[in-house]
Amino acid sequence: MTETLEAGETQLAPPQTIEKVSIVISKGSLEGIYPGLIMANGARMEGIEANVFFTFFGLDAIRKNRQAKIKVATVGNPGMHIPTLVGALPGMPAIATMMMSRQMEKLDIPPVGEFIELISDSGCGLYACKATVDMFGLTKDDFVPQVDEILTVGEFYELSGGGEIIFT
Amino acid sequence: MTETQIELTQVERDAEGFLADPAQWTRELGVEIARENGIDELTDRHWLVIEFMRNRYLETGNAPSIRSLGKESGVPVKELYQLFPKGPAKLAAKIGGIPKPHGCI
Numbered sequence: 001m002t003e004t005l006e007a008g009e010t011q012l013a014p015p016q017t018i019e020k021v022s023i024v025i026s027k028g029s030l031e032g033i034y035p036g037l038i039m040a041n042g043a044r045m046e047g048i049e050a051n052v053f054f055t056f057f058g059l060d061a062i063r064k065n066r067q068a069k070i071k072v073a074t075v076g077n078p079g080m081h082i083p084t085l086v087g088a089l090p091g092m093p094a095i096a097t098m099m100m101s102r103q104m105e106k107l108d109i110p111p112v113g114e115f116i117e118l119i120s121d122s123g124c125g126l127y128a129c130k131a132t133v134d135m136f137g138l139t140k141d142d143f144v145p146q147v148d149e150i151l152t153v154g155e156f157y158e159l160s161g162g163g164e165i166i167f168t
Numbered sequence: 169m170t171e172t173q174i175e176l177t178q179v180e181r182d183a184e185g186f187l188a189d190p191a192q193w194t195r196e197l198g199v200e201i202a203r204e205n206g207i208d209e210l211t212d213r214h215w216l217v218i219e220f221m222r223n224r225y226l227e228t229g230n231a232p233s234i235r236s237l238g239k240e241s242g243v244p245v246k247e248l249y250q251l252f253p254k255g256p257a258k259l260a261a262k263i264g265g266i267p268k269p270h271g272c273i
Contacts, residue, residue, distance in 0.1 A: 042272055045234055047254035108233040108273050118235060121245035 020049040020163030022156070027168070028057025028066075029073040030097055030112075034104075036168040037061070037115050044122040049163065052119070053156050055129035059136070062128060062143050067113045072096040113144070120146035125159070127151045176200045186261070186268050190226065193265025202263045205254065210263070214251050217243050221257070222264035231261050231269035 021043050025036035036052060043050040060066040074080055074087035074096050086092065101111065110118060120126055128143060130152045140150060151159065176197055180188035185204065187193055198218060202210050210218070220241040224232045234257050238245035248256035257269045 038272055041234070044249070045255050045257055047258075108235050108271070110235055110273075118238065118245055121238070121249070122234070123246075123249050 018043075018048055018164060020160075022051045022053060022160035022163055022165045024053045024055060024165065024167045025058035025061060026055050028060040028070065029077075030070050030100060031072055031077075031079075032168070033058065033061045033070060033112060034109070034115075036166075037112070037119060038109070039166065039168075040124050041115070041119050041122065044119065044124050050119075051125040051127065051159055053127045053129060053151065055132050059128060059132055059138070061112055062116060062126060062147050063138075064142060064144055067116070067144065068111075070097075070112050072100055116144060116146050127156065127159075129153070129156070182268075184262075184268065187265040190222075190266050193222075197265065198263045201265075202259075205259055205262065207252070207259075207263075211251075213243055213247065214260075214263075217241050217248065217251060217256065217260045218264040221260045222266055225261070225264075225266040231257065231266060231271070233257070233269075233271050233273040235273055 021039070023036045023040050023043075025033055027033065036058075040050045040052045054062050060070055071093040072080075074082065074092045075084055077087070080087060080096065082092075109115070116126065126147050128138075128147055128150045130150050133139075133150050140147070175194070179192045179197065182188060185201065187197075199210060202208075202214070207214070217237065220237070221231055224230075224236075232240070234245065234248070237243075237257060237260075238248060241248075243251070252259040261267065261269050
């Protein structure tokens with residue numbers, strides 16, 4: 001078994017590894033933000049260099065006064081399997097968010113604010129998109145201290161050189 | 169060849185170098201595995217993390233997440249990555265002779 005594997009390996013190119021990733025988070029709902037954060041943290045856990053670029057409503061994940069208010073989208077989200085009108089009832093997003101947060105806590109997935117700290121401490125770069133920052137009339141003061149810089153798209157590509165870019 | 173190197177070749181390991189049987193682990197083996205993975209010297213801070221990982225695994229059957237490692241091991245996340253740049257949870261598990269952690273966090 002091991003012999004055939006080794007024989008195969010000599011004929012094939014060495015296995016490819018990922019050394020660097022840049023992850024774009026563009027959505028501001030809970031389910032829009034978490035996948036990118038989990039992927040960024042997971043990359044660092046594997047020793048992969050990682051950067052996260054927050055754009056459009058994805059910026060909520062790093063905004064001081066929005067971080068704690070991130071909710072699951074209960075309207076326009078077929079994955080929720082509840083009728084749109086029910087999803088639109090007052091309190092529905094809060095209930096869905098509470099249920100999902102409780103489930104995530106069980107899996108040791110931290111709330112957004114703590115997750116951002118964890119990712120920053122793990123050496124991942126965190127950046128805000130300049131176009132969105134200007135559009136929303138924000139400044140660096142609107143962001144949590146873990147944010148490294150506000151970058152233009154060009155600077156983001158420069159930073160991502162030699163790595164993979166993942167858009168979420 | 170030193171005695172510990174012979175030991176490391178004698179124990180069963182998977183393709184990535186994780187020990188097949190945590191019971192076969194010794195600190196000396198841990199030192200050898202660390203060297204294989206680019207950590208030439210294991211400090212007290214390294215051992216704090218390695219022992220925390222190993223004890224938690226032996227107690228619960230699961231390796232801790234990076235979150236609880238940072239909160240409960242006594243070594244903060246920033247330092248974890250300084251000690252084990254190629255991935256604290258994965259490397260500390262390997263050096264501590266326990267299986268590769270399977271959580272996503």
